[in-house]
Amino acid sequence: MEGKKTLNLETKIGNVQINEEEIIRFREGPLGFTDTQDFVLIEEDDDSIFLWLQSVNSRDIAFPILEVELIGYKSEKFIDASIREQLGIAQDSDVSVYSIISIPDKVEQMTANIKAPVVINSTKKTGVQYIMPNPELEIAKPVFKALREKLTASSNVAGPCDASSTIKRRKSCVSKEKRLNS
Amino acid sequence: MLVLTRKVGESIAIDDNIRVVVVQVKGKQVRLGIEAPKETKIHREEVYLAIKEQNRVAAETSPEDMKNVTRLLKK
Numbered sequence: 001m002e003g004k005k006t007l008n009l010e011t012k013i014g015n016v017q018i019n020e021e022e023i024i025r026f027r028e029g030p031l032g033f034t035d036t037q038d039f040v041l042i043e044e045d046d047d048s049i050f051l052w053l054q055s056v057n058s059r060d061i062a063f064p065i066l067e068v069e070l071i072g073y074k075s076e077k078f079i080d081a082s083i084r085e086q087l088g089i090a091q092d093s094d095v096s097v098y099s100i101i102s103i104p105d106k107v108e109q110m111t112a113n114i115k116a117p118v119v120i121n122s123t124k125k126t127g128v129q130y131i132m133p134n135p136e137l138e139i140a141k142p143v144f145k146a147l148r149e150k151l152t153a154s155s156n157v158a159g160p161c162d163a164s165s166t167i168k169r170r171k172s173c174v175s176k177e178k179r180l181n182s
Numbered sequence: 183m184l185v186l187t188r189k190v191g192e193s194i195a196i197d198d199n200i201r202v203v204v205v206q207v208k209g210k211q212v213r214l215g216i217e218a219p220k221e222t223k224i225h226r227e228e229v230y231l232a233i234k235e236q237n238r239v240a241a242e243t244s245p246e247d248m249k250n251v252t253r254l255l256k257k
Contacts, residue, residue, distance in 0.1 A: 012244070012245055013245050030237045031230065031233045031234045031237055032233075032234035032235075032237045032238055033237060033241065044245070044248065045252070048248075048252050049252075049255075050248060050251075050252065052248075060241075061241050062241065062243070063237070063240045063241055063243070064240060064243045064247075064248055081220075082220060082221065085221075100236065100237060100240045101240060101243075102236055102239045102240045102243070103243050103247040103248070103250075103251055104239075107247075107250055107251050107254050108254070110251060111236075113233065113236050113237075113240075115229070115233065116233045116236075129233075129237075131223065131225055131229065131230075131233065139229070139232045139233055139236055140232075140236060144251075144254075144255070147255055148254075148255050148257075151255050151256060152256075
């Protein structure tokens with residue numbers, strides 16, 4: 001930990017300690033939140049497939065997100081020349097692509113936004129919500145059923161920040177052991 | 183708002199690098215062609231609005247909602 005500046009962050013799920021270098025900078029925040037530019041990825045539980053894209057500056061702004069690969073999309077589908085330039089992507093393996101999810105009162109109707117995924121370069125710590133030109137991609141794609149089938153089929157799907165997950169992902173996640181008691 | 187009248191085939195220049203052409207007029211529909219630098223973001227407005235609304239709802243998700251979903255997904 002020497003030399004790294006740690007910050008105590010108030011988040012939706014309580015107080016979390018982060019390293020300054022874990023902060024992901026958006027040149028423009030997600031649509032409707034364009035002034036919110038600094039985020040961290042926070043994992044709530046080891047076994048959760050979701051992450052929070054939490055604003056560093058406001059406790060109440062946090063988006064639940066999910067890796068698009070978990071709902072059947074290859075990350076590469078969302079990486080084009082424009083996004084490589086915007087995020088300074090040297091190699092596609094630096095990149096994680098997430099979908100923002102919406103959870104209505106009827107949880108079974110939860111949806112994922114595939115039209116405008118959140119693309120994060122974990123090496124350079126840059127991110128963007130990118131609107132895909134493809135007209136077939138949905139803004140509110142129902143995903144509950146597909147996710148449940150996937151989870152019950154492989155009962156030990158590792159969480160995105162899990163130790164068994166790839167190093168590149170772990171680098172961009174604030175893991176559970178850094179949490180303080182809230 | 184600036185309002186201009188154009189005929190099919192005529193265009194509007196915006197700055198030095200954006201050109202909007204009226205391609206076709208059919209009843210109440212107008213087809214527009216747009217030439218702009220590749221970094222210019224061009225989308226139908228309703229797409230922007232729908233994404234904004236989805237983000238607004240998503241940002242309000244509570245940790246309880248999240249727990250609820252995680253639990254139900256494992257059932």
